[in-house]
Amino acid sequence: MAELQKIKEAIMGGKREEVSRLVQAALTAGDSPVEILEGGMIPAMREIGDKFSRNEVYVPQMLIAARAMQAGLALVEPVLAQTGHQPLGKLCIGTVKGDLHDIGKNLVAIMLKGAGYEVVDLGVNCDINKYEEGIKQGANVVVCSALLTTTMPYMKDVVEHFKSKGVKVIIGGAPVTQNYADQIGADGYSEDANGAVKLVDRLLGKTA
Amino acid sequence: MKTINPIVSPWKSSMTARERFNRQMHFQPVDRCFNMEFGYWEENFTEWDIFRDNNICNNDEADIFFSFDKIKSIGGATFMHPAFESRIVEEREDVNVIMNGDGLLAEVPKKGDGSSIPHYLKSSIVTPEDWKRCKEEKFRLDDPARKLDIEKLKKAHPDDRDYPLGVNAGSMIGRIRDVLTFEGLAYAICDYPDMVEDMVETTCQLVEYSLDQLLPHFKFDYACGWEDICFKNGPIVTPDFFEYIIMPRYKRINKKLKAHGIDIWYTDCDGDVRPILKYFLEGGINCLFPFEVMGCAHPGELLDKYQGELRIMGGFDKIQLGNGRESIKKYMESLAPYVERGGYIPFCDHRCPPNVTTADYLYYLELKQNMFGMESTIYKHK
Numbered sequence: 243m244a245e246l247q248k249i250k251e252a253i254m255g256g257k258r259e260e261v262s263r264l265v266q267a268a269l270t271a272g273d274s275p276v277e278i279l280e281g282g283m284i285p286a287m288r289e290i291g292d293k294f295s296r297n298e299v300y301v302p303q304m305l306i307a308a309r310a311m312q313a314g315l316a317l318v319e320p321v322l323a324q325t326g327h328q329p330l331g332k333l334c335i336g337t338v339k340g341d342l343h344d345i346g347k348n349l350v351a352i353m354l355k356g357a358g359y360e361v362v363d364l365g366v367n368c369d370i371n372k373y374e375e376g377i378k379q380g381a382n383v384v385v386c387s388a389l390l391t392t393t394m395p396y397m398k399d400v401v402e403h404f405k406s407k408g409v410k411v412i413i414g415g416a417p418v419t420q421n422y423a424d425q426i427g428a429d430g431y432s433e434d435a436n437g438a439v440k441l442v443d444r445l446l447g448k449t450a
Numbered sequence: 451m452k453t454i455n456p457i458v459s460p461w462k463s464s465m466t467a468r469e470r471f472n473r474q475m476h477f478q479p480v481d482r483c484f485n486m487e488f489g490y491w492e493e494n495f496t497e498w499d500i501f502r503d504n505n506i507c508n509n510d511e512a513d514i515f516f517s518f519d520k521i522k523s524i525g526g527a528t529f530m531h532p533a534f535e536s537r538i539v540e541e542r543e544d545v546n547v548i549m550n551g552d553g554l555l556a557e558v559p560k561k562g563d564g565s566s567i568p569h570y571l572k573s574s575i576v577t578p579e580d581w582k583r584c585k586e587e588k589f590r591l592d593d594p595a596r597k598l599d600i601e602k603l604k605k606a607h608p609d610d611r612d613y614p615l616g617v618n619a620g621s622m623i624g625r626i627r628d629v630l631t632f633e634g635l636a637y638a639i640c641d642y643p644d645m646v647e648d649m650v651e652t653t654c655q656l657v658e659y660s661l662d663q664l665l666p667h668f669k670f671d672y673a674c675g676w677e678d679i680c681f682k683n684g685p686i687v688t689p690d691f692f693e694y695i696i697m698p699r700y701k702r703i704n705k706k707l708k709a710h711g712i713d714i715w716y717t718d719c720d721g722d723v724r725p726i727l728k729y730f731l732e733g734g735i736n737c738l739f740p741f742e743v744m745g746c747a748h749p750g751e752l753l754d755k756y757q758g759e760l761r762i763m764g765g766f767d768k769i770q771l772g773n774g775r776e777s778i779k780k781y782m783e784s785l786a787p788y789v790e791r792g793g794y795i796p797f798c799d800h801r802c803p804p805n806v807t808t809a810d811y812l813y814y815l816e817l818k819q820n821m822f823g824m825e826s827t828i829y830k831h832k
Binding site for chain 2: 301433
């Protein structure tokens with residue numbers, strides 16, 4: 243469908259007004275909201291994520307694409323809710339206790355939402371109880387972010403807490419490495435937002 | 451005045467700090483490496499016994515305590531003035547919501563440790579109308595606060611000083627990012643590109659005004675600036691924006707610096723600078739400081755790639771510093787060829803965090819002296 247390609251291109255270009263117009267037109271024409279989402283909108287965010295990983299686009303372009311995606315989602319989601327459409331999975335995300343940095347965490351949340359996941363954003367300064375709230379809301383995976391070397395060790399507490407409960411915990415942030423993730427027994431690590439999407443796809447057995 | 455008893459003696463030397471800095475940054479032979487550090491987190495001053503027991507309370511005092519080589523910089527008011535009034539807008543359980551001097555609403559923890567960047571909620575500048583209002587009030591070239599007291603500065607930093615003195619060459623986009631927020635800058639470049647360019651141009655004019663007052667009266671050894679415009683996954687503005695909007699302003703500033711004999715210009719920019727490094731260099735910025743390794747690369751990677759053109763100050767990976775003596779030694783050894791080549795001054799790649807033990811930190815300083823001090827085999831006078 244030609245309109246799906248146009249929606250995809252408009253999202254990737256960050257043209258939120260055009261996205262709104264195209265999505266509204268598609269819905270009015272009776273197109274399936276699932277098709278609009280899965281055939282146009284999600285592929286746009288996955289492609290821009292891949293371009294980001296290849297250094298073909300940078301964070302500002304991802305942010306404005308995500309903003310355009312949100313404009314489309316605002317129209318599609320109410321219609322989707324009536325169809326019983328399910329997201330790919332549900333995750334909760336938060337910056338660990340003692341750490342108020344949220345830029346990296348926000349980027350990961352944006353990309354996960356854009357890839358078709360439902361994300362419970364727990365915000366910053368999250369202790370184990372806060373992550374537990376995310377699990378109570380139905381999340382299958384805990385996503386932990388940290389910017390500081392001094393707050394990063396709290397990730398170990400989170401991993402240990404959820405290990406016994408069978409909940410997967412993945413980690414990321416400026417000082418975090420694969421080596422550190424292995425050391426504390428995390429279920430995964432990603433060095434960037436797009437990698438986090440691929441990691442969650444693998445963990446939940448979803449194919450992009 | 452507070453008396454500080456240094457815990458170690460100054461490194462042996464046969465040059466002044468000023469001579470050493472200038473020669474080292476121009477790849478010329480030196481008596482030994484310039485000895486400096488960027489500083490420490492606030493917590494170090496309460497948690498490190500050597501600081502606590504000796505009543506060392508801030509970075510300036512720590513510089514004297516460790517007998518580092520002296521290095522100073524001066525500058526004018528090159529950005530917003532007056533600042534927004536800082537105040538607590540709302541008190542919550544663990545955090546206060548504040549309006550900061552940049553006009554941002556932000557959450558800050560009540561138990562402030564000084565290390566965490568506030569959690570920003572909203573900027574005072576979103577639209578061109580907001581900017582117009584703010585510019586008229588807080589970015590005036592004719593603000594008396596922008597007029598420098600040259601005589602006072604000259605008295606503080608005489609021409610015959612024995613330490614390097616830098617001139618502040620401002621921030622073309624980092625401070626604007628501070629005011630707009632990370633996301634706000636991205637949206638503003640998309641929605642109001644002319645407004646953002648005007649913000650950059652206004653800032654450049656304020657820097658030029660400051661430089662025009664200072665440059666004729668001092669023999670500066672270097673220029674310094676601050677951007678912090680990159681993070682772990684690259685720049686937070688696009689390379690195109692950097693090339694067409696920022697770099698031409700750097701060139702304008704560089705022309706003034708060069709006209710007064712300043713050919714070393716560092717900027718403080720953490721994160722992965724590689725996608726915009728060529729524009730730094732083309733604009734005249736030829737030194738990176740304090741060069742965070744985890745967010746970018748081993749300093750050797752960039753020093754090899756831009757050999758003879760780029761300098762780095764910093765670049766000792768704080769993660770290795772916190773990993774104990776074996777890691778410290780191994781990492782220090784990886785830096786030796788670059789210290790020997792010149793154009794590189796090693797120190798912790800940002801403020802040293804409190805997870806580094808005092809014993810390991812003292813080991814690190816001693817090892818640095820052994821490897822890069824007067825007694826080092828890398829210097830030809832041995």
